[in-house]
Amino acid sequence: MTASRSHRLRLDAITHRFGASTAVRDINLDIAGGELVALLGPSGCGKSTLLRIISGFIRQSEGRVLFDDSIADALSPAERGVGIVFQNYALFPHMSVGENVAYGLQAHKWPRERIAKRVAEMLDLVHMGEFASRRPRELSGGQQQRVALARCLAIDPKVLLLDEPFGALDKNLRLDMQIEVKRLQRQSGITTILVTHDQEEALSMADRIAVMSRGRIEQISTPTGIYDTPQTLFVNEFVGTTNVLRGEFIEDSAVRLEHGHVLPVSPNKTLQQGHAVIVSIRPEQLRFRPAPSAGAFTAIITTVLPLGAQVVYDVALTAGPSLKVAETRDAEGALRPVGATVYLAPASPAACHVFPAS
Amino acid sequence: MEADSRLVLPLAALFTAFFVAPLVVLLLLSLHGDIAMRGWTLGNYVKFFSDPFSYSILIDTLLLGVKATLVCLLFGYPVAWLCARAGARWQSVLVFLVILPILTSVVVRTFSWIVILGRQGLLNQIVMGLGLSNEPLRLLYTEIGVVMVLAQVQMPLMVLPILTVLSKLDPNLGDASRVLGAGEWRTFFRITLPLSMPGIIAGCILTYAASVTAFVTQTLIGGARLIYMPLDIYQQAVGANNWPFAAALSIIFMVTVMIVVGVLGAIGRRSEIHGRA
Numbered sequence: 306m307t308a309s310r311s312h313r314l315r316l317d318a319i320t321h322r323f324g325a326s327t328a329v330r331d332i333n334l335d336i337a338g339g340e341l342v343a344l345l346g347p348s349g350c351g352k353s354t355l356l357r358i359i360s361g362f363i364r365q366s367e368g369r370v371l372f373d374d375s376i377a378d379a380l381s382p383a384e385r386g387v388g389i390v391f392q393n394y395a396l397f398p399h400m401s402v403g404e405n406v407a408y409g410l411q412a413h414k415w416p417r418e419r420i421a422k423r424v425a426e427m428l429d430l431v432h433m434g435e436f437a438s439r440r441p442r443e444l445s446g447g448q449q450q451r452v453a454l455a456r457c458l459a460i461d462p463k464v465l466l467l468d469e470p471f472g473a474l475d476k477n478l479r480l481d482m483q484i485e486v487k488r489l490q491r492q493s494g495i496t497t498i499l500v501t502h503d504q505e506e507a508l509s510m511a512d513r514i515a516v517m518s519r520g521r522i523e524q525i526s527t528p529t530g531i532y533d534t535p536q537t538l539f540v541n542e543f544v545g546t547t548n549v550l551r552g553e554f555i556e557d558s559a560v561r562l563e564h565g566h567v568l569p570v571s572p573n574k575t576l577q578q579g580h581a582v583i584v585s586i587r588p589e590q591l592r593f594r595p596a597p598s599a600g601a602f603t604a605i606i607t608t609v610l611p612l613g614a615q616v617v618y619d620v621a622l623t624a625g626p627s628l629k630v631a632e633t634r635d636a637e638g639a640l641r642p643v644g645a646t647v648y649l650a651p652a653s654p655a656a657c658h659v660f661p662a663s
Numbered sequence: 664m665e666a667d668s669r670l671v672l673p674l675a676a677l678f679t680a681f682f683v684a685p686l687v688v689l690l691l692l693s694l695h696g697d698i699a700m701r702g703w704t705l706g707n708y709v710k711f712f713s714d715p716f717s718y719s720i721l722i723d724t725l726l727l728g729v730k731a732t733l734v735c736l737l738f739g740y741p742v743a744w745l746c747a748r749a750g751a752r753w754q755s756v757l758v759f760l761v762i763l764p765i766l767t768s769v770v771v772r773t774f775s776w777i778v779i780l781g782r783q784g785l786l787n788q789i790v791m792g793l794g795l796s797n798e799p800l801r802l803l804y805t806e807i808g809v810v811m812v813l814a815q816v817q818m819p820l821m822v823l824p825i826l827t828v829l830s831k832l833d834p835n836l837g838d839a840s841r842v843l844g845a846g847e848w849r850t851f852f853r854i855t856l857p858l859s860m861p862g863i864i865a866g867c868i869l870t871y872a873a874s875v876t877a878f879v880t881q882t883l884i885g886g887a888r889l890i891y892m893p894l895d896i897y898q899q900a901v902g903a904n905n906w907p908f909a910a911a912l913s914i915i916f917m918v919t920v921m922i923v924v925g926v927l928g929a930i931g932r933r934s935e936i937h938g939r940a
Contacts, residue, residue, distance in 0.1 A: 360838075360842055361842075362838060362841075381841070382838070382841045382842045383841050383842070383843075383844045383845060383846060385842075387842060388842070389838070389839065389842050391835045391838075391839060393833065393835060395833060395835035395836050395838070395839040397836060397839075397840075397853075397854060398858070399857050399858060399934075408840070408843055408845070408853070409843030409844050409845075412840075412843055412844035412845040412846075412849060413844045456839075456843070457842075457843070460843060460844060
């Protein structure tokens, strides 16, 4: 809506230790005004600690937090101007919906008439205008979340922090709320950080995703970049599903797998001949071939999972481990039967990601 | 279903024999006219309410409960708050310290307060030693002394219910308040305090009921000149041997305390409805 609402957030070499253990390590993140960045990672990866550092509840051991190039480290949570939507929404149970939304405005000493106007405006924005006098416990999960959003957007925060906000919603409602939140975020142009362990949520909502593991950022990229060109095995395995094969790097951009099969892969300058490697191929990057050919695996179908538009086959290689293969089904196309012998090859060498085996 | 309801019988019998029956006896006793216990009359009740000395004792007792409860709340709330905030190990140490008074005999506790509050007691030695006063403060046999001791003795009854409510409070609520721009004080008065009302009410009911009926503490610390309802009843029954009047005093005392507790309970239920998530 307005460019003035879009603030830049920069994390500069942030490290935080709890006693002897390091919760986050050397985090550098530059978020442009109006951008939606997802912090994606398993529980315990440090994403929640980072959120608390940004909001000022935790003072980091090292590094700086900057809003629009001014250092925010000395500011309390109340002074920082961030908005948080908590996983459980944290609505004040003893106040009505309207009082919840008014709370931050009262704390900021807005005059009474302007508060009433602003509350009505914010509740209309999230389609909760009729519910102003209700108590939070009289609302559904989705409605509570709308109120939580209205409450934190009312004070016009510089940065919006969403802490696993859709975890408590059932699947259909979750998709609706994701669309709704993305609409509000685009409309207001507010810089937003989404903390989540749900890869689909991160992929569908974020402009960029920072994948975190054990206190570090493993990779920052666009959703397609994360999915298509993962830079570490962790990112590859955490985002989407994949098949993992062990082997040895040989000349001419090829890997000799454990059972002797030679697989052409994308060129990799960091690896030398004889290096033990792990090859990762996503299920949808494996293609069925009509006949045995050079470089193709021979396998037998063991399980068929018809997931609607896509069918996932679990196949056992004649020599080696089992793989998952995803195939888009033609309209009314028949499923491949269990026990059938099939021939499989990667869609391209670029679809085979190679990582050094640690 | 039949078997279930029969399980209640032992307790019901116990209650009837040792609670309901004595109350009925007490009520009947209070309706007798004189020490000889002949005839039926409301004379004892008329006598109580037409005698300013009698009902001033009731008012003093009810007010004593209010004062002791308020002091207890004033000191107990911060203790409960501290316990709720402390780590697991410190919390168990603090809770143990709070409960400690219950584990000692009320008589022992009260006598140790006499040692502390007396003319040459510990407190006066400190006050005079520091030059804060030239004369010993009169604490023993004063209402201030009684209130102090009652507040200390009943402290666990106040702290534990508040602690229970505070530890169940969602810490995100405080964070949400602060991130919305509220300082510590606003967060306390607008969020923490209103949401701990059920605990405060429960604590006040327990402390109040215990304070107004604390015969030993009131009598030993207050002495013979400060008369509250429990001592009055005792003197009427044992001293004057006027059992019907003592019974009437008991009934009046019980009903007024029940009214106070009932009002507090009603406030508590209201705050419970508002406070529940």
